[in-house]
Amino acid sequence: MGERIEDVTVVGGGDSGLLAALALQRTNPGLDVSVVDDFDRPIPQVGKSTFLAIQQILHDSLGIDEQRFVEAVQPVWKASVYFRDWCGCDPFHYPFDQRRKFPNPEERDTGEAYYFYYAELADSDDHLSKCEQLVAQGKSPWSFEPREGGARKYENVAYHLDTERFNGFLRELCLERDISLVDDEVVTVDTAGDRIRRLRGRDRAYEADLYVDASGFSRVLRGEQDAAFREFDLPLDAALNARSEIDLSEVVPATVIDTGEAGWFWQIDTSDSRDRGYVYASEYVSESEARAEFVDHCEGIDAEDVVNYEFSSGYHDRAWIENCVAVGNAEGFVEPLQSTGLTANAKASVTLATLLSGHGRVATDAVRERYNAWVERTWESIYDFVSVHYAFADGETAFWESARGLDLSPRVELLLEDFDRNGFDAHVDPTMGHSDVDEPLFFQPLDFYALIHNMGATSEFYEAHDFEIDDETRRAVERNYGSIRDDVADHYDHREFYHGALGQH
Template structure:
């Protein structure tokens, strides 16, 4: 039988964590006639660590998957995330990478753009009074929710979630049940293969067969490890993490993923509804576990002992054919990159959406072109995310052996071209340097996640200079200066009107529960 003759009528997702459940929901949404089942030990709790997301997750949850937003808020109780806040990054900072960072920059469609960009470059980029609404929401401890005088509530657009995984996974299991996805409480022990395909999987008691299998078993890669699939290693040496959490009142929520650099990596803080999750991502080539734990304990002011810490190991990179034969590896099973910009869950959910679209577009046929298209998409996702992450390290300023090594890492042509453009042209990105290369340059695939302006946010806050603005002697017009001052004052005033998380969850909009 050729691949062209195969149809996909049954899909078995092995792994019932967040990405396994989300993948099943995405597939079912566009392919309602396919029988979708998820098998896992559902009695096992998910990792006790808060999960941070990226802004596109909002549209996937509430638009594509049509998950009712109010129900989601009541049952999952997420904390809204407005930015990644670099409280200290190798002596740079504090600065935000906010979800409305495009609003930070002068509008190229207005007059006096050069004056405004010059002023922003030299003075305003680091001015604590010149911030976007999202940045002010973090500074003021606010949610993106506003209660209007009409009695209705509105929300500021660019936002993401911090998720408590216990609540989140329980919610996803409920939604799966409501949408006809079979959740099987079992543990897969054996994987049988033949002719480059999975033929069946087995537990101690049962045998399961499907037309397409999804490996969502995380770093265990229960199914994918049966195949010889090339792995693309990223250059970053970070390969381990420590984590713990503390109870925290809702009144003290910080609506951002907070980052601070350490000697051999970096620390994170993620606030969920009841807890503050903290962690340390580090490189074992530069520090042993005992010393890393000691550094982390000191960072949290000794409020914990080293024995209380959760330990995690990982490898940064991805499998180059995550759809191979009749197996799709997704989530950490397909690849992982250190979580500096919290892209993991969101990027993999986008992969699940693309998988669902391809199954629908090809009429659920096991078609080689679908696999090739999907693998190309996944590669583009990983490479463009890695490019953006690499900028944070390449242009950092740390002087420990770890930081010196990551500053010496090679970067891609995309990163080099964006940096060169910033040096020579500054913030003039109306014509994108990636999408419109200069004479003699070959076109590059545009970023799947982070636009050029996001790179500029990081580069400037890491004190990368633009020769264009450094050598330009410009007397900024009073009109341009006044315009920007009024604009940023307006951003702060707008942000002050929003509710805190405590006001939203405990106040006028919800009855206490």
């Protein structure tokens, strides 16, 4: 028998907690939702770069008006992850329209076209997808479309968010939507086995039918439950972070990655600041050595402003246990590469909310199991993709040598073997062995192929066979990439967008 849920208490008003509250309330009208947080604590400055699905989650699933969001949060539109230096590889992108660079599998004779991609187009600076062009030309996805009488957007992009503006905006929305924000700190959790009976705050006690632990790595509720933790085989466990001011005209619309001695650096531009980070493995470098390397690498940051964050890579194999669901960093985290955390957490909350709504807010074991399977699959799929970045990285320090040997899942091993033997294949199982998947995974086989090929992986299939690329195909490809370049040249950059075009949106 299940329990009908009338009220929910979310512990933690970071981005994950507020997004969970908004998702639960939106699809479950009548549900009483409150968020308890020590709201005066400073908001963590990490978590700024998002992944493709974020726009659909915020503006469709959560019903957040896009124009209002843009005016309040002033995001930068991110078109790719740009690997400016990944252990000495030629610079390459992971653009959000990567799959569009591959031939259309429904066309005739695609073998030649795949070979063309493999041999010439994949790493050519003259053949950039629209997202790659946006980065190369420093543009936003917005352009003026006279026939539509206003600004038009290329949708295959995500956001760089200023965490204070974003979190402040989410709080405002919660209040508008009758979600209570309670300023308190949970100090004691009363349990009976794995069931949460009551929370005791500094000011008062809280009881609810469902508790959501969104307390970040403090894991205030989850820590009281018997939850197995699946630790990922990634040595990275800390990150240094600092910001400096920039002008809108300097914005790079990509998350930019460079290699470090014991990890990697990020650069994430928002509309008024450049956020820099160094994700490192404390097993290979002390914090003070990492700080020295970080300050040396980044221009314009002050050593005194550098903040250190620690994290663990892995997740609780059951996100929902009894009457408590963990979301956000409280549930799990892979690592910052590919910036999947916030988007995956938001998507998890939307999934939780729709599952509950679809079952009349009655929580049964079957609902819990379905949700837990979704969360597990999401983390595993993200780990699969992140792990490949290290497996093919050519760094020479002790950290990079050991990172090359990390565990790859059998799903990834199979895909790599298949690429070597058979080349690209649009018909490879897009679920990568997750047979119960009913929606696209974050990363699909074509993303893996593109990534490893950019990092230098070859395929015996193309090395052993010769394909002729006819002149007509070449001309068509040139025309296509030329028109993408010209189209992007007409786009607004971020300064033009915010100083003029926003009104036409």
